[in-house]
Amino acid sequence: MRFIDVEGKLIPESLAKEYSGEAKPISRIDHIVPLPLNPQFSVSTKLLSFLEGRHLLLDELPFPLDVIHTHYEHGYISYEKGIVQTEQGWRCRRCGNENTHLFASFFCARCETICTYCRRCIMMGRVSECTPLLVSHFYSEPAMYEKPLAWNGELSLGQQQAAEAVVAAVEKNLELLIWAVCGAGKTEVLFPGISRALELGKRVCIATPRTDVVLELAPRLKQAFPAVPVIALYGGSDERGTLSPLVVATTHQLLRFYRTFDVTVIDEVDAFPYSVEPMLQYAVEKARKETSALIYVTATPHKAWQQEIKLGKRQAVTIPARYHGFPLPVPSFEWCGNWRKAVKRGLFPRNVSAWIERRLQEGKQAFLFVPHVELLERVVVILKQLDNRIEGVHAEDRERKEKVHAFRKGNIPILVTTTILERGVTVPNIDVAVLGAEDDIFTEGALVQIAGRVGRSAQYPSGDIRFFHYGKTKEMLKAKRQIIRMNKEAEERGMLKRG
């Protein structure tokens, strides 16, 4: 769309019948004057509560343009530039993108000129030179809840200590990292802090990279906080509209918020490929209030953060023990020669086949991780000769859900997989092997996550983790050291079961 600029006041071209003047894309209008709020204006509460705390495109607002525009005229809404020109090129104000290769131009039918747009956040609708971002200047009175937490489970010692740190961070608007080993029970750790926030009338958002986690988390939160409306936001969800004091969202959805949350919890910060990370950092900074609490939860903080924690530059609390109180199983390393060459010839390293055959004989289920999809298929073909029920699954697998389900039910004895299953999927009583643990894809974090699949249930707290490799890497050593260190810390802090 285009606007007519009347001394810094914007009028959408389609509404500007009596004004003449050149209509321009919003990015090409130099000065946009903020309009004063008119308290006498009778507002559409529906519109304002839809827009409250958000940063939305016109296409995302199901209200007629003239209604939106009168709210602009009375100072309740402002039109902001979606894309701004910088010295080097462009910046997208929705996602923070400044990479020249992630901008492109086309002849745009909306503004009838060559129009530049951001390719980085295009999955959430196109932001271009002629796309205004809408922001509301209306803030509703926050709701306060008295004792909103209905959950009465018990926290482990490690959880308890971390939970107290979260409560303090919420009260004092601090930044905090919770380093919780796989299986520590990180969700419950957040409950007392969320509860405190809701008592204080604060807005809470839990952001997590994966949609399945949002879907799993939302009902648990609804159950724990029955009086609080919980909304779940992810690509394709239609729970928009009124803002709730408790939001669970995929991290990308944070791009649609603007200075909204008093408490932002970022789950699995390290789960993103490095290339997406700057966008999500921008999203978090944009979505949280300037003075607010920021809580990161991860089992595998990346190198820089580990260093900062060591130097005391980053507030962190660790939960070194699992909820069930048994130590983390420690991986062992085993050299398996040039396995790539072998696999290409349709063969399998002898010790790896022996490991698999042993599991098949004992009827114990296992994951076998391989570095790449192309290898996965070859490996599955070879292993099917041992047992035809063996299957492979990868990120883009259309039958992913079915296969994981079949594995859970015990119908697949060995599931060969790429790193996608390193998080999330937990099955009791399994062993795990990695074929080619030396591959670059297996970072310290990925290997710790993989090892974290084993021994999750209290009935079967141990299991075998074997890293088969063609040359040990630093990452493998660091992963093993991290696990041993956590066990030691758990022991010292008295969090392990005696026995």
Next chain:
Amino acid sequence: MRPYCLLCHHCYQPRVSWSDLLTLKKGDCLCATCRRSFSLIDSDICSDCGRPLDHLDHSYRDGDVCNDCLRWQNDNEWKGVLAKNRSVYVYDDVMKEVISRWKFRGDYAIIEAFRHDVCRVFSHHFSSESVLVPIPLSRERLYERGFNQAKALAELLSLPILDILERDHLEKQSKKSRHERLQMENVFRLRMSLPLEKPLVIIDDIYTTGATVRHAAKRLRQAGATDVSSFTLARA
């Protein structure tokens, strides 16, 4: 500096052949993995609609013409309206995803990924005298998308473009069956008269039932055109 793949945004080493160097042609804008995921339609095709025949059961074809096209041929109203259709890619899951990113999400830049194949396949099947007629969008749809994908494809071909069709705004096509689409009144109108002596090639993104391009072809024939074919990016 190494380029970034237009689709997956990863850095990659572009494959540049000697002939590319000699002709100063740019390397591929896609990484090898993304490029490999596109399925080109190759030789064994229906001589009418350009659909790949290799996976088609013999009961669904008669010689080198598929059953759908036989139905068109046996229908007096539609017989001979469209000389032929040719398409570049198989409309599989990958292409569905790529086209939807391009046209529905509106990532216009993806057009570059099609350029080379579109030009090559077009010149293989059509005369260099052809005049291109892109399938139009209604005004509302054009505003919504910001660009017309058929016109964007036509612009890859450095041939004259006749943007002479207009279309009424109707509900979404994709929900209709072949029969319903045929029963519909022709949604296309002609804006001006035609150069009758040139072969006309209608351009669209996807050939599904073939009803859209035939409706357009019919309008062009009613205006006196004698040689009308179509060319699409993908064939469902």
